Amino acid sequence: MIVQHQERHYVAGASLRAADEIQDLAGHANLLFELVHRDLTIRYKRSVFGFLWTMMHPLLLMAIFTIVFSHLFRFQTPHYETYFLSAFIAWNFFAQTVTNSMASVAWNGPLMKRVRVPRSIFTLSAILSGMVNLVLSMVALIVIMLIVHAPLFLSLLFVPVSLLIVGIFTFGISLALTALSVFFADVREMVQAGLPALLYMTPVIYPVSIVPAPYRWIVERNPLSYLIEIVRAPIYYGQLPGPHALAAAVILSVISLVGGWLIFRKFAPKFEGRV
């Protein structure tokens, strides 16, 4: 009856090993599927428009920003809606996922007290749910581009690679912030307050060219600017991202993933007592 390979050792002070966690996640692939399914369906279960809200939220914001910035502030940006949305979709994924993964661990705290599941599964499921929404938003964007007769470029085919890089970057940041938020309630508040500020420090809504020279370095050196750039370039400019921006984005996402994991593994074994 006893299967030898299912022997598990729980040693005081042992920290999580990446290889073990990956194996554990693979063994819970079905749970990952269920969590994503639950994220995507329960939220809208009792609403009339259901899943459509996923697309309506960015569309409404687009309408607002398009009116405010292209008509009131008069940027000289052709097809402003594409310019804005191509970056905003990626931004929205980042901001939503970071927020949701912190909420997910808090919500699922009771689960963690009752069954043993890989600790990072809630963060990973938040990323995957975000990715599903991201892909849907992309579809909505392409539809909008068709409607407003914005040019569709062949470089669009590169977008999945860009989104993957953005996904990895976001996963790392989410792991770190999730672990920290379990221990320090302030972290969640700080992120909530910081995200809008970060949005305006990133060239999502406005072009970099309107930023006065003395402040331009803030926008240009902001890590998120590189990640936004590699998504916007193939959609709006019809070019593959420049090697400089692409290299920066890849390096940043690797640093984020490794750093995020190191922070996560330090805190994760003690989650149970805190959630």
Next chain:
Amino acid sequence: MNAIEMKAVSVCYRSEKIRSIKELAVRGLRRSRPYFYSLRSVTLAIGAGESVGIIGSNGAGKSTLLRVAAGIIQPSEGVAVSRGNIVPLMELGTGFETELSGRENIQFNGALLGRTRAQMRAKMDAIIAFSGLEEFADAPLRTYSTGMVARLAFSIATAVDAETILLDEILAVGDAGFRERCDERIQSFARGGRTVVLVSHDLDAVLKLCRRTIWLSHGEIVGDGESEDVIRDYQRHRADQG
């Protein structure tokens, strides 16, 4: 072969949890001293196929012991080892989602326990039949009573082919008829060579279902042996305490 082993396992919580940056700034990063031991240097071995009851007053560390065995809590000191597939059934509502139906919750719970969709689909009818909730299987869980949720939880946990099942105080709910069926199922589980660890305040149930009983007091094992002997000592101790 042992299903569960613990060597000098302690679980302690530290005082004054730091919850805000302000507190952190005031207190600095020095480690606070442990102030509360939920388990204190527990060493035990539970053999595969044994049925073991865990008794003791509130706060004695019974649930903590189960959680360490299930890998939910990491020991603060010592080593715990578990062999084989373990299914814990802790308190009520083990990972239930109120917006989902009974059926969907069976799938979700199976996933939490590391089972595949196909495995759960195969068990679906048996689980619903055992719980006696046929009429409610497609209703959202928020319409269930506490007793109904408990029935569903027990039915799932005991249907998923675990080698070891950890039951924490779940027999207190449910009507008499369902409790009887639970008892039968636990006994057939044990007869099938599987391991059962049962935390309960119901000493009669422990006596009936478990040959061996472990008595915990303030996080330490104070009695371990034949259920009749340990339960008798425990009752005598309680009588002495007044």
